[in-house]
Amino acid sequence: MKTTKYNPSKIEPIWRKVWLTDKLYKTPDYSDKPKYYCLVMFPYPSGDLHIGHWYNFQPADTYARYKRMNGFNILNPIGFDAFGLPAENAAIKKGNIHPREWTIDNIKRMTKQLETMGASYDWSRVIVTCDEEYYKWNQWIFIQLFKKGLAYKKLAQANWCPSCKTTLANEQVVNGRCERCDTPVTHKEINQWMFKITAYAQQLLDDLKQLDWPQKTVLMQKNWIGRSEGIKIEFKFKSIKMPVFTTRPDTIYGVTFMAIAPEHPLVEKLTTKEHKQEVEKYVESARRETEIERLSTEKEKTGVFTGSYCTNPVTNKSVPIYVADYVLLTYGTGIVMGVPAHDRRDYDFAKKYNLPIVEVISGGNLKKESYEGEGKLVNSGQFNGINSKEAITKVSEFIEQKGWGKREVNFKVRDWLVSRQRYWGTPIPIIDCPKCGLVPVPEIDLPVKLPFIKDFKPTGSEKGPLAKSKEFLNTTCPKCGGKAIRETDTMDTFVDSSWYFLRYPNPHLDSAPFDKKLIKSWLPVDMYIGGAEHTVLHLLYSRFFIKALRDMGYLNFDEPFKALRHQGIILGPDRQKMSKSRGNVINPDELVEKYGSDTVRVYLCFMGPYDQGGPWDPKGIGGAYRFLHRVFSYVSEVKISNKESHETETITNKTIKKVGEDIQNFKFNTAVSALMEFLNHLEKQKEVTRKTVETLLLLLAPFTPYLTEELWQKIGGKYSIHTQTFPKYDPKKIIESRFMMVIEVNGKVRDKVEVPVEITENVAKSIALESAKVKQHISGKSVKKVIFVPRKLINIVI
Ligand code: ANZ
Ligand code: ZN
Numbered sequence: 001m002k003t004t005k006y007n008p009s010k011i012e013p014i015w016r017k018v019w020l021t022d023k024l025y026k027t028p029d030y031s032d033k034p035k036y037y038c039l040v041m042f043p044y045p046s047g048d049l050h051i052g053h054w055y056n057f058q059p060a061d062t063y064a065r066y067k068r069m070n071g072f073n074i075l076n077p078i079g080f081d082a083f084g085l086p087a088e089n090a091a092i093k094k095g096n097i098h099p100r101e102w103t104i105d106n107i108k109r110m111t112k113q114l115e116t117m118g119a120s121y122d123w124s125r126v127i128v129t130c131d132e133e134y135y136k137w138n139q140w141i142f143i144q145l146f147k148k149g150l151a152y153k154k155l156a157q158a159n160w161c162p163s164c165k166t167t168l169a170n171e172q173v174v175n176g177r178c179e180r181c182d183t184p185v186t187h188k189e190i191n192q193w194m195f196k197i198t199a200y201a202q203q204l205l206d207d208l209k210q211l212d213w214p215q216k217t218v219l220m221q222k223n224w225i226g227r228s229e230g231i232k233i234e235f236k237f238k239s240i241k242m243p244v245f246t247t248r249p250d251t252i253y254g255v256t257f258m259a260i261a262p263e264h265p266l267v268e269k270l271t272t273k274e275h276k277q278e279v280e281k282y283v284e285s286a287r288r289e290t291e292i293e294r295l296s297t298e299k300e301k302t303g304v305f306t307g308s309y310c311t312n313p314v315t316n317k318s319v320p321i322y323v324a325d326y327v328l329l330t331y332g333t334g335i336v337m338g339v340p341a342h343d344r345r346d347y348d349f350a351k352k353y354n355l356p357i358v359e360v361i362s363g364g365n366l367k368k369e370s371y372e373g374e375g376k377l378v379n380s381g382q383f384n385g386i387n388s389k390e391a392i393t394k395v396s397e398f399i400e401q402k403g404w405g406k407r408e409v410n411f412k413v414r415d416w417l418v419s420r421q422r423y424w425g426t427p428i429p430i431i432d433c434p435k436c437g438l439v440p441v442p443e444i445d446l447p448v449k450l451p452f453i454k455d456f457k458p459t460g461s462e463k464g465p466l467a468k469s470k471e472f473l474n475t476t477c478p479k480c481g482g483k484a485i486r487e488t489d490t491m492d493t494f495v496d497s498s499w500y501f502l503r504y505p506n507p508h509l510d511s512a513p514f515d516k517k518l519i520k521s522w523l524p525v526d527m528y529i530g531g532a533e534h535t536v537l538h539l540l541y542s543r544f545f546i547k548a549l550r551d552m553g554y555l556n557f558d559e560p561f562k563a564l565r566h567q568g569i570i571l572g573p574d575r576q577k578m579s580k581s582r583g584n585v586i587n588p589d590e591l592v593e594k595y596g597s598d599t600v601r602v603y604l605c606f607m608g609p610y611d612q613g614g615p616w617d618p619k620g621i622g623g624a625y626r627f628l629h630r631v632f633s634y635v636s637e638v639k640i641s642n643k644e645s646h647e648t649e650t651i652t653n654k655t656i657k658k659v660g661e662d663i664q665n666f667k668f669n670t671a672v673s674a675l676m677e678f679l680n681h682l683e684k685q686k687e688v689t690r691k692t693v694e695t696l697l698l699l700l701a702p703f704t705p706y707l708t709e710e711l712w713q714k715i716g717g718k719y720s721i722h723t724q725t726f727p728k729y730d731p732k733k734i735i736e737s738r739f740m741m742v743i744e745v746n747g748k749v750r751d752k753v754e755v756p757v758e759i760t761e762n763v764a765k766s767i768a769l770e771s772a773k774v775k776q777h778i779s780g781k782s783v784k785k786v787i788f789v790p791r792k793l794i795n796i797v798i
């Protein structure tokens with residue numbers, strides 16, 4: 001019996017099971033087809049799959065399905081970024097549950113939800129980063145970086161989150177706050193493991209040119225890397241060298257003070273007895289400030305005098321040295337030459353402490369504010385009269401000639417701080433031996449297993465929770481055999497995600513982190529899809545990893561992700577960010593239960609431009625549901641003819657073109673609306689060919705995998721629709737060569753005939769007069785006049 005009622009809750013579980021059993025989406029390692037690596041950013045398993053996950057994964061799946069139907073061998077994998085703070089914090093909050101247990105439970109639940117989505121993942125390639133088989137290779141890579149000097153330990157001022165009780169990388173400090181918990185970040189001086197990302201700063205900048213990435217993301221990386229051309233100039237205090245980094249050597253005659261970062265090691269030497277107490281007090285208070293406070297332009301510029309003076313090499317004049325917190329230790333040399341006339345911060349500072357403001361570039365109004373623009377040099381000795389832009393070069397050349405300084409390039413990007421004083425991460429595979437120093441764990445002893453510790457809560461001290469396990473902590477030195485202790489820090493979870501995409505081609509490989517041969521055929525990733533919040537974290541780290549591994553001879557390409565697309569953010573129906581407290585959270589599970597996955601899929605594609613997202617419209621999803629009902633009924637009841645009408649043929653070809661191009665360009669919303677229009681047209685036809693019905697289903701297949709599989713079977717198609725080829729359009733058939741000419745008699749519509757667009761009035765007239773319906777109305781009467789409107793109608797006046 002023919003059922004014509006769409007019942008997603010019945011058909012979806014059936015097909016899901018069939019696909020899983022048949023391994024329909026399993027990717028062969030090698031194939032005659034060209035490869036296409038389509039990747040979504042793998043999720044944290046910190047709870048349920050939320051609508052934001054769906055919005056990342058579902059349209060990405062539509063894209064992957066489209067590529068698959070276009071003859072590519074698709075690698076479209078999924079995994080879980082299973083280590084790190086979110087899982088751990090969640091476990092702590094829940095109490096009485098271990099992060100591992102919590103994580104594994106969540107992975108199970110999220111896997112079910114991902115299956116429900118009908119995403120075309122190859123389930124044999126799932127990666128779980130907290131598995132030993134995975135994190136062993138984090139450790140292996142760490143050791144390779146250590147051997148190359150790209151991983152090193154040093155006493156450093158670290159960003160410290162008082163709430164998460166751990167250090168953070170610069171990239172994880174957002175507006176001075178912890179990226180995870182929003183607590184203002186403070187500083188702490190502890191021994192830290194760093195990755196030398198700065199060694200690649202120039203390459204990371206240059207290679208941005210190769211990438212098909214959103215412009216904004218490229219720009220943000222550029223700014224983050226922050227290349228700046230300037231000169232290092234040596235000022236002198238007695239025999240102590242005080243180098244400054246400046247981009248404005250043209251202002252050297254305007255220096256009226258020096259400012260040094262509070263944490264700078266020279267501060268102690270510069271401070272005289274009389275000023276000691278005051279300076280120490282200031283340094284202490286600066287330490288407690290967050291970076292956001294220190295850098296804020298709104299904040300009053302403060303500092304203290306050290307009691308010392310230093311000499312400007314060019315003018316030979318002495319200027320007072322201040323400690324000031326607007327100078328950062330980690331940029332340039334940590335010392336700034338203060339030019340109040342031409343730098344806003346220096347201006348504010350000079351005003352406050354009554355320091356001279358000396359104009360050296362003309363053009364501003366120094367009574368009111370500093371002047372940072374171009375102009376002619378004044379009060380600048382031999383350089384007077386030169387334009388400031390030119391003077392930058394002239395003064396630099398002069399200083400270099402004299403041997404007082406050297407031009408250099410500075411980068412804002414800092415080395416990546418990777419050690420975390422937390423439990424739920426990859427143990428750093430280093431042994432600290434009192435005799436031999438830092439010794440890497442021999443590769444055959446990997447992995448250094450994360451011990452199961454009941455009390456995994458952060459300690460708040462320099463040693464993380466791993467130090468609580470004496471079995472873990474105490475070991476012997478691999479070099480000398482003497483007593484030694486293990487590193488107790490774990491790695492930042494961003495280490496895990498910096499190379500996971502190399503592992504998908506052979507995810508359970510035992511002998512290496514990745515399969516060299518398969519890497520050659522699969523990498524780089526062709527299309528990477530994920531949130532824009534990762535512009536400087538994950539996306540920069542991964543680029544660094546690839547370059548470092550390449551230079552060690554393990555890879556033969558420069559960039560991990562050739563193309564990148566970001567999804568927008570879905571807001572609540574109230575146009576506000578979704579949050580539990582606002583009660584505007586959309587739960588995908590409930591929607592799936594009510595409407596089925598296919599409806600949720602179509603609606604997510606349809607709701608707006610993919611990169612913009614937008615508010616959730618509860619009515620919109622009803623519309624998507626009705627659309628699928630209509631598709632179901634239409635295909636179930638359609639009358640099949642042998643020959644297609646010209647009009648339908650044209651519309652079909654146009655729709656193929658539009659849908660294909662739109663998916664390729666991530667314009668999923670307009671692709672769906674083209675399909676809706678297509679259905680509108682088809683519903684008005686008495687009959688269409690089988691091929692047209694097939695085309696409708698094939699075009700819909702990437703969006704609604706369940707529905708189309710069901711209907712494909714219904715019309716007798718060969719299993720599976722998802723292994724079919726995406727329809728091709730005939731370019732000749734999308735040019736409208738014919739139209740429906742309306743034939744009127746005395747202004748009343750009597751007939752319609754399909755004719756070529758270039759039809760002449762004479763031919764149109766004879767066709768009209770031959771029409772049986774027209775003949776009825778003009779029988780015996782004489783034609784007075786003919787009105788012909790090209791591409792539209794002909795009116796016979798009698
Ligand atoms: C003198 C000067 C005169 C400056 C002037 C600017 C204008 P970018 O472009 O970001 O590289 N600077 C250098 N090191 C600093 C630090 N550790 N903390 C805070 N500020 C620092 O900026 C370079 C400029 O930032 C340098 O040029 C220096 O101020 C300041 F009319 O030197 B300038
Ligand atoms: Zn030793």
